[in-house]
Amino acid sequence: MIETFLWLLGYQFAGELLARSLGWPIPGAVLGMLFLFLTLCLRKGIPDTLRHNVPRLMTHMSLLFIPAGAGILAFWPLLAERPLAMAAVLLLSTLSTLLISALTLTLLLRRQQSRKAKP
């Protein structure tokens, strides 16, 4: 477990340092994920400690969002100004984003497959 956290925090550290020194608005953890992914591709395998521990961490990822979810309590006065219109905007825009993303990917994957079918 110690090694797992050294890996993860180390890559987050590297990501934060890079993002901050270049002034990018990207979270260090996201850069850390991409760096770790590139490292795994280069070394062609996952270190044992990560292979063993990460899947168990992942199953409880939603625990980590509960504090942010409870943050709605703090933001409530801002959200509750026009609650119905606000709910409608968030619901409709999230639905359309899901729909457009899923349709685009399905169409592109289908096109890719039909291209492979007729060489």
Next chain:
Amino acid sequence: MTPTLYEWLRQSPLTGIFLTLLAYRVALSVSRRYHGHPLANTVLVGAGLLIVSLLALGLSFDEYFRGASFIQFLLGPITVALAIPLYNNLARLKRSAFAILCSIVVGSVAGVGSAVLIAVAFDMPPQIVLSLAPRSATTPIAIGVAEAIGGIPTLAAAFVIVTGIIGAVLAKPLLTLLRMNDDVVLGVATGIAAHGIGTARVFQISETAGAFAGLAMGLTGFVTAVVAPLLVHFLLS
């Protein structure tokens, strides 16, 4: 309860940590009881239970967050850890990289565009429209973008959370309705529309979906940071 004891309860980080774990554990039981029904979403139920217990105990969010910040801190390392499931799906990623990248760009533009257009249609004031624009991105990016384009950062953060919960609840039923059963499509669409909260949700359904959601979440962050200021300017001018 004596006043000193209550004071300790307010001040100690133990309260926030324990309440969060307890709310999550109960939410997990509820989710299992209803066989993972979308509305029995662990973030939705857990956060709901927490809000009720904070109100009942008379604790403010800031007092709660003294402990909860330790749990929220772990979002960093778990985001880095998303590289492992992604690497496990390397073959599928290589095969469909172009289609996935294109969808992420299209989806990120749709995320910003739909929020702005629908908010304008509902006659929302400009500051709210600008705070809604980056709501599909992860919180730190959304806050940065909202600030840059003239929105209200705290409001943007609230929109990000609500968007994530809505997306996490709706993604699976919507795609099932459309008969899109590919885990890659589920993952990418959820990661684009509902960032980390959606990613956490689809991880409960399949590791492949979770892996691609994590990738989509990260790249949507990049694209939103670049595209949102330009797109908002274009749509509102």
